[in-house]
Amino acid sequence: MSLKYALLGFLNYKSMTGYQLKQVFDESVRNFWHASLSQIYPTLSHMKDDGLLTLEVKYQDSSPNAKIYHITDSGRAELQNWLIEPMEPAQHRNAFLIKIFFGANIDKALIISQLNHRLELAENNLSKYQQIRSKMTENHFSENALTLFESLTVDFGIKNMEAVIAWYKESIEKIESIK
Amino acid sequence: MSLKYALLGFLNYKSMTGYQLKQVFDESVRNFWHASLSQIYPTLSHMKDDGLLTLEVKYQDSSPNAKIYHITDSGRAELQNWLIEPMEPAQHRNAFLIKIFFGANIDKALIISQLNHRLELAENNLSKYQQIRSKMTENHFSENALTLFESLTVDFGIKNMEAVIAWYKESIEKIESIK
């Protein structure tokens, strides 16, 4: 369960509500980690039970009471341990490659159009990531440890999109050239 | 549930037992899809209930009876539909990038050693994939539609490993250069 560690990471920077954590997720790590509110809320509550967080309730008239979570020493230790301890690379499943693997079963034009669709999406993603990266450079991001690491995750996205874009293009050509 | 479609894909080529399907998986698509026997068996049984497969029991003395599954017309149609219909790209989670994102919280040497470990693994994977690819070329693979698609999945793995290897190397350099 890495959601736990991502939550600890953000709460280590600043105490927040589940709702705010969702926003922070969506602004920063959405491209490689996403979590819904209906997953965040019970996870926070469970982490509180485990002593990783404490809860401060802020009473409000207009909205339901906001539950502000604070990281505890125990939570900080848990985060540290997770960051320090090496973990084996996850074996990602790729359903699209299953489709490609069995691609000979359908008309090649139908595969090519799916590849083209994904090529377009990947090109959009790439330019989105490149824009994020440019802004980081403008803002003198990645000149200190704190921001360097954030910029590396964007670089990962860029490298990845470049690789899949090249693969989409080559694959389309190869499939077109076969009789 | 893509396991279902992967099973249909293989059973479309040849009728098999769950045990044999596991072997076929491990020999061909393991690098982008893996399934355990304890997941395959109930899935096959469920697919049979749904009319996608029929069951032929082969009585044996030495081992438990082998259950050979055959794809039905309905199963073939389901496979076709899935192959034809476009699907949105999955949003993969990457726990390691979460670690990198919060990397400033720990000693940089501990991050670098994790990056180096993964770099080594990725280089091993790359050469493994390249060997598979060479054998395919030797065997005149990828000269017809049936084998071309299989070779494309290997090319994907190669492109991907090359990209992450470059990222690992750049990241290590950047982290080392920061004070």
Add this chain to the structure above:
DNA sequence: CGCTACATGTAATGAGTTACATGATTTT
């Protein structure tokens, strides 16, 4: 008048992992 933001959850379902259970035959 409807949409978005704020703010919280529960319940059901699906997908996958890990542990447990059985047992003969063949290979090292």
Add this chain to the structure above:
DNA sequence: AAAATCATGTAACTCATTACATGTAGCG
């Protein structure tokens, strides 16, 4: 004698998605 191969499963658990449920305030 131990390990691998053949061959089947069940049960408990984790992680994540989707649907459902509630309600105010402010903006256009």
